[in-house]
Amino acid sequence: MVDCARIQKELVDCNKDKGISGISVTLDGDEFTHLTGTITGPVGTPYEGGIFQIDIQMPGEYPFEPPKMRFLTKVWHPNISSQNGAICLDILKDQWSPALTLKTALLSLQALLSAPEPGDPQDAVVAQQYLRDYPTFAGTARYWTETFAKRSSMGIEEKVQKLVEMGFPDVLVRKTLEIVGGDENMALEKLCTG
Amino acid sequence: MLCEILQVITRESLLVAQREDLRRVMEMLNLSEQHARTLLIYHRWDVEKVFAVFVEKGKDKLFGEAGVTAKSCKIKHAPAAMTCEVCMEDIPKHKATTMDCGHCFCNNCWTEHFVVKINEGKSRRITCMAYKCTAICDEAIVRNLVSARDPDLAERFERFLLESYIEDNQRVKWCPSVPHCGNAIRVEDEKLCEVECTCGVQFCFSCSSEAHSPCSCLMWELWVKKCRDESETVNWITVNTKSCPKCYKSVEKNGGCNLVSCICGQSFCWLCGGATGREHTWTSIAGHSCGRFKEDQEKQAERAKRDLNRYMHYHNRYKAHTDSFKLESKLKETIESQILMLEGKESELKDFSWLTNGLNRLFRSRRVLSYSYPFAFYMFGEDLFGDEMTPVEREMKQNLFEDQQQQLEENVEKLSKALEEKYDGLEDDNLKQSRMQLINLSVITDRLCKSMYECIENDLLGSLKLATHNIAAYKSKGVERASELLVRATKGNNSISCLQTSSSISATGGTVEVGRSSSSSLNFENGCPSRKRSKREAFGNVLFDLNLPAEVIDKS
Numbered sequence A: 001m002v003d004c005a006r007i008q009k010e011l012v013d014c015n016k017d018k019g020i021s022g023i024s025v026t027l028d029g030d031e032f033t034h035l036t037g038t039i040t041g042p043v044g045t046p047y048e049g050g051i052f053q054i055d056i057q058m059p060g061e062y063p064f065e066p067p068k069m070r071f072l073t074k075v076w077h078p079n080i081s082s083q084n085g086a087i088c089l090d091i092l093k094d095q096w097s098p099a100l101t102l103k104t105a106l107l108s109l110q111a112l113l114s115a116p117e118p119g120d121p122q123d124a125v126v127a128q129q130y131l132r133d134y135p136t137f138a139g140t141a142r143y144w145t146e147t148f149a150k151r152s153s154m155g156i157e158e159k160v161q162k163l164v165e166m167g168f169p170d171v172l173v174r175k176t177l178e179i180v181g182g183d184e185n186m187a188l189e190k191l192c193t194g
Numbered sequence B: 001m002l003c004e005i006l007q008v009i010t011r012e013s014l015l016v017a018q019r020e021d022l023r024r025v026m027e028m029l030n031l032s033e034q035h036a037r038t039l040l041i042y043h044r045w046d047v048e049k050v051f052a053v054f055v056e057k058g059k060d061k062l063f064g065e066a067g068v069t070a071k072s073c074k075i076k077h078a079p080a081a082m083t084c085e086v087c088m089e090d091i092p093k094h095k096a097t098t099m100d101c102g103h104c105f106c107n108n109c110w111t112e113h114f115v116v117k118i119n120e121g122k123s124r125r126i127t128c129m130a131y132k133c134t135a136i137c138d139e140a141i142v143r144n145l146v147s148a149r150d151p152d153l154a155e156r157f158e159r160f161l162l163e164s165y166i167e168d169n170q171r172v173k174w175c176p177s178v179p180h181c182g183n184a185i186r187v188e189d190e191k192l193c194e195v196e197c198t199c200g201v202q203f204c205f206s207c208s209s210e211a212h213s214p215c216s217c218l219m220w221e222l223w224v225k226k227c228r229d230e231s232e233t234v235n236w237i238t239v240n241t242k243s244c245p246k247c248y249k250s251v252e253k254n255g256g257c258n259l260v261s262c263i264c265g266q267s268f269c270w271l272c273g274g275a276t277g278r279e280h281t282w283t284s285i286a287g288h289s290c291g292r293f294k295e296d297q298e299k300q301a302e303r304a305k306r307d308l309n310r311y312m313h314y315h316n317r318y319k320a321h322t323d324s325f326k327l328e329s330k331l332k333e334t335i336e337s338q339i340l341m342l343e344g345k346e347s348e349l350k351d352f353s354w355l356t357n358g359l360n361r362l363f364r365s366r367r368v369l370s371y372s373y374p375f376a377f378y379m380f381g382e383d384l385f386g387d388e389m390t391p392v393e394r395e396m397k398q399n400l401f402e403d404q405q406q407q408l409e410e411n412v413e414k415l416s417k418a419l420e421e422k423y424d425g426l427e428d429d430n431l432k433q434s435r436m437q438l439i440n441l442s443v444i445t446d447r448l449c450k451s452m453y454e455c456i457e458n459d460l461l462g463s464l465k466l467a468t469h470n471i472a473a474y475k476s477k478g479v480e481r482a483s484e485l486l487v488r489a490t491k492g493n494n495s496i497s498c499l500q501t502s503s504s505i506s507a508t509g510g511t512v513e514v515g516r517s518s519s520s521s522l523n524f525e526n527g528c529p530s531r532k533r534s535k536r537e538a539f540g541n542v543l544f545d546l547n548l549p550a551e552v553i554d555k556s
Ligand SMILES: [Zn+2]
Pocket: B084, B085, B086, B087, B088, B089, B105, B106, B107, B108, B109, B110
């Protein structure tokens, strides 16, 4: 049976300073077995400005067993599956300790976004790219952040449309946007300089 | 090195055996039982390894790696209440427990943690709950807290700790008997050997299947699979028989052409199984064209047939010797009753151990002979060593081996025949002559077995370049028998005593094992080796009369 008292305390504690930490957790329905976490992409990384949602399943033995976490938001990262959001992180597996919390786990995920560990990859394709061609990796990661992790900003389709209307071919526009990580102004600059 | 010292560990002596190793580490390093256990579990119950790490890397490293934390002397004066970091509740001090590492949580949380870990099968290494703390929890605390919640689980915890001695121990293996005799066998030093449990089961210590030398473990595994595999029989049927299209009886092909006739009178085509007339030539059947007469198919069938014939050749001989072995085991009774009769007679001869020895020689060499066939099957076949030898080399080696095998075979049969004689009906002179003959045969057979093993080890397996195959060494005395672990209440009197001063030997942990000597192999101890050797010799003498090679009997 899930320890509701502890989870309740964790929720209060976590959401108290979400403005500073950029981390929050909400209940999914009335059950304490299913939660959703949110983290902001760390500044100075291809994930900057993105808001990432994480699906959290609480096992019956929580906190004596680790929570099961998975990215709901699509992320381009060596330790996160680009297919299903599965995460490769030691503290969610054998390094879990009952003294850790949802907040510390989410903080670790945020840290993982800042410092990928391509040596222990979850997504081999991304990890290869990260190691061999960092600029392309960073571009794709930024593009994915732009496309999937930014709710408020202009959608990628709108940007494409705008640039196409300026007279650039659709295929080239999409490609350029991807290279520059979705930044409309940078894309325009690149398109103009050829 | 041979595995000279074998012990049977029964359910009852498991605790004693484990205690003994624990005690050595406890006394050597001045540790509590639970810390000694933590070290030993981490090092797979290899006492020498623990001592070696201690000497090489020092105490701190040894303890750190394994998760042993020496209790800090400072008793923390914690406030009367604390907040448990796991359940986040305020807890009065008496409801919380501090581990040796200094981390304190409430008893409820500790208990829950232990329950989850025991259920996960991690009883042997339950770490502290604090993040990144690798300290192993005090087993007494685990025991107490868990038994308060779930006595059955506490018992399981206890059993897991106990069985770790067998399951995590490289020197100990469960006896593979079915139904299980409850025993485990411990060997010293050598892990590649064949052993006999007190329940009578003989097995290979390295793969736990029946004793199979001179086959290597891999060869034996493949052979068992091959024999069990029905595809061989299926293969035989497809290669050699087809069912008649009229009466469905199996018909064997005997002749070169593809027209076969059933005893019911029906003729049919061997290739497609279709009914035909009787008119045919070597390559075609009149009025019949099945279109399946293709050369490669013929070749494939030829190849399958060749492989199958090869397998059958080795299997038949293997089986023949295994069957003989079973039949000959009945000789045991006959020989025993003959010895009884002979002993009752007025005669110059008083000692009839040569008969028992001859019989044991027969049993042992018969085994060697039967396992030498699967060995040859793989040694000179293409499955395992196809790339190891040129065909010429292969043929040379095969001839060398088969000469030896043949000689051994002849002598084993002679020995078998000699043992069927009615010794109790013989007059003294004839009896003496028969005795001489039997002893001679035993000696020769023993030598032949020995040189076959040597040939296998040195010339055949020893010269492999790509693969490594090892076999258990040949033992004239037969498969090593494990002796019961002796439990004595006396103190001292064993090689362990040279490890520490006599005053440090605990009166309670006074377990002594015959021939137990590995403790003396510590390189930083003096004065042990000579004692160790004398122990082993003394141990060997116990078995003198029953299991010595014929050579020795001959000399005496
Ligand atoms: Zn607690």
